[in-house]
Amino acid sequence: MGIIGNWLASDEGPSRTSGQLRVGSMASGMEVTLPYVALRGARPGRTLWLHGQVHGDEINGMVAALRFARSLQPETMSGNLVVTPTGNPQALDARRKRNPYDELDLDQSYPGSASGLITERLAHALFEEVRGVADVLINLHTMNPLFDARPYTVYKVHAESSVSEAEVLAAMAPFYPHVACRQDVGGKGELPGNIAGALDYQCLAAGICAFMLELGSGSRLEAETVALAERGFSTLAQQMGILAGPPQPAATSLRRVTRRGWITADEGGLFIPTTRAGERVSEGMSIGDLLRLDGQQTAVRAVTRDGVLIGLRSDPVVHTGERLAFVAWEWDTVPLA
Numbered sequence: 001m002g003i004i005g006n007w008l009a010s011d012e013g014p015s016r017t018s019g020q021l022r023v024g025s026m027a028s029g030m031e032v033t034l035p036y037v038a039l040r041g042a043r044p045g046r047t048l049w050l051h052g053q054v055h056g057d058e059i060n061g062m063v064a065a066l067r068f069a070r071s072l073q074p075e076t077m078s079g080n081l082v083v084t085p086t087g088n089p090q091a092l093d094a095r096r097k098r099n100p101y102d103e104l105d106l107d108q109s110y111p112g113s114a115s116g117l118i119t120e121r122l123a124h125a126l127f128e129e130v131r132g133v134a135d136v137l138i139n140l141h142t143m144n145p146l147f148d149a150r151p152y153t154v155y156k157v158h159a160e161s162s163v164s165e166a167e168v169l170a171a172m173a174p175f176y177p178h179v180a181c182r183q184d185v186g187g188k189g190e191l192p193g194n195i196a197g198a199l200d201y202q203c204l205a206a207g208i209c210a211f212m213l214e215l216g217s218g219s220r221l222e223a224e225t226v227a228l229a230e231r232g233f234s235t236l237a238q239q240m241g242i243l244a245g246p247p248q249p250a251a252t253s254l255r256r257v258t259r260r261g262w263i264t265a266d267e268g269g270l271f272i273p274t275t276r277a278g279e280r281v282s283e284g285m286s287i288g289d290l291l292r293l294d295g296q297q298t299a300v301r302a303v304t305r306d307g308v309l310i311g312l313r314s315d316p317v318v319h320t321g322e323r324l325a326f327v328a329w330e331w332d333t334v335p336l337a
């Protein structure tokens with residue numbers, strides 16, 4: 001068990017701590033560390049782990065997790081809370097998604113390697129702490145800063161995991177996601193790369209209930225989104241028995257998305273949406289116009305089936321092939337117990 005797990009397992013009574021997990025050092029001698037905050041309750045119980053970010057420009061989740069930790073009193077808790085505000089400190093400091101020193105995607109690098117590139121070492125250092133300690137872990141993200149999105153969730157199904165899809169869906173309900181996207185680990189048609197290297201997928205493999213919570217846009221603070229996440233953490237902690245009090249409301253059904261895709265620009269220009277993130281689009285509709293710099297304007301090619309706009313581009317400057325919208329194309333409604 002790691003440093004955090006050992007501290008939580010101690011019988012020295014309710015307490016709060018914070019520290020830095022050492023991963024390595026820069027040429028200058030500056031330490032590369034993972035900061036953490038941990039709260040040990042008065043009575044034993046389950047452990048909720050909030051991982052503030054894996055992508056360095058995704059801020060809302062870090063803020064919500066740290067504020068939630070500040071709001072709790074260990075003396076009233078049965079169980080524990082751990083916040084690792086960033087898993088990617090060098091990317092955070094550089095205000096970018098990926099670590100500038102190796103350009104790897106941290107959320108495609110778990111469970112990591114103790115002898116690899118810096119991103120792989122950061123992944124390994126975190127995962128060694130999480131394994132055997134977390135009962136539920138939320139992998140906090142946002143969309144790319146160029147997009148608007150309403151809060152939603154993404155999850156995977158792991159065939160050998162002891163955690164069922166129903167458990168994962170129930171843990172999402174406190175956040176009222178407008179869609180709950182079940183992601184194909186093969187990643188086809190959606191995002192390139194090693195989707196199986198996502199922290200939440202590796203957690204499922206280790207028997208930890210885990211999912212991704214997508215909280216709005218990157219590189220900006222969205223107060224309402226942060227507040228929704230804080231309420232959701234509280235409700236989930238109550239469902240886990242960590243916090244006492246009357247049951248808080250949660251979603252009673254989820255819109256489970258099983259196919260997603262991007263709408264991309266055919267030509268460059270300025271994208272002027274005629275729709276908003278979170279809205280439905282129906283077959284034959286266009287999501288907006290492309291205004292060219294010669295003053296001409298054309299509608300974006302119409303969609304060929306009904307969909308739900310998960311993310312919509314808010315930076316109008318687009319080139320051929322760039323992403324305009326992230327769309328759910330297939331979904332069903334799952335009632336929750």
Ligand SMILES: [Zn+2]
Pocket residue numbers: 054055058140141142
């Ligand atoms: Zn992300």
